[in-house]
Amino acid sequence: DAGITQSPRHKVTETGTPVTLRCHQTENHRYMYWYRQDPGHGLRLIHYSYGVKDTDKGEVSDGYSVSRSKTEDFLLTLESATSSQTSVYFCAISESTATNEKLFFGSGTQLSVL
Amino acid sequence: AQTVTQSQPEMSVQEAETVTLSCTYDTSESNYYLFWYKQPPSRQMILVIRQEAYKQQNATENRFSVNFQKAAKSFSLKISDSQLGDTAMYFCAFVGRQGAQKLVFGQGTRLTINP
Numbered sequence: 700d701a702g703i704t705q706s707p708r709h710k711v712t713e714t715g716t717p718v719t720l721r722c723h724q725t726e727n728h729r730y731m732y733w734y735r736q737d738p739g740h741g742l743r744l745i746h747y748s749y750g751v752k753d754t755d756k757g758e759v760s761d762g763y764s765v766s767r768s769k770t771e772d773f774l775l776t777l778e779s780a781t782s783s784q785t786s787v788y789f790c791a792i793s794e795s796t797a798t799n800e801k802l803f804f805g806s807g808t809q810l811s812v813l
Numbered sequence: 814a815q816t817v818t819q820s821q822p823e824m825s826v827q828e829a830e831t832v833t834l835s836c837t838y839d840t841s842e843s844n845y846y847l848f849w850y851k852q853p854p855s856r857q858m859i860l861v862i863r864q865e866a867y868k869q870q871n872a873t874e875n876r877f878s879v880n881f882q883k884a885a886k887s888f889s890l891k892i893s894d895s896q897l898g899d900t901a902m903y904f905c906a907f908v909g910r911q912g913a914q915k916l917v918f919g920q921g922t923r924l925t926i927n928p
Contacts, residue, residue, distance in 0.1 A: 732916070734918075741817075741918035741919050741920045742904065742906075742916075742918040744915050744916070744917075747915065757915060789858065791858075802858075802860075802916055806856060806857060
């Protein structure tokens with residue numbers, strides 16, 4: 700299995716507080732992604748990165764920011780959490796930018812905003 | 814923008830039966846990849862099978878096979894001799910080979926295999 704770790708695995712927070720989720724990889728893959736999973740919606744892309752300090756928005760980026768200061772780490776920040784951001788968050792890494800034949804996923808973070 | 818649609822929210826079959834999960838997609842690209850991912854209750858995302866659009870031959874992986882109809886933009890998954898361990902959410906996904914490699918998912922089908 701690919702070396703990809705998400706932390707924390709579970710988090711409960713209050714509305715209005717900042718939250719940071721971390722994705723760490725040991726595969727040296729260029730592409731990293733953050734998705735959220737909600738019932739009836741599948742997985743929706745929040746942000747992705749194609750290199751250190753190179754990021755772009757996905758389809759549901761409002762309310763989220765990301766940073767990638769090192770190849771191995773991709774951080775997702777909710778500046779002021781809202782109840783609509785209660786979700787399961789997945790990080791993924793891609794082994795190839797030319798073909799993107801596969802994505803490897805982390806184990807997910809269950810975030811509850813009360 | 815690409816879209817992926819799975820029209821079966823839930824399915825249930827008996828062990829050892831064959832089951833087919835449907836997926837349709839919309840894209841203007843001519844070359845792309847299609848995937849089926851499995852998500853058991855553990856929440857782990859597991860790649861089941863993938864298909865490259867320029868390959869006419871349908872992909873197979875042991876008991877899993879696809880029916881890829883490029884003109885109809887259809888990509889169904891067939892599971893033969895279903896097993897209890899096949900119980901999971903199944904997601905169809907698409908990624909184009911041009912530009913940003915954003916993987917787009919369908920809404921998912923919850924498959925239950927009954928003993």
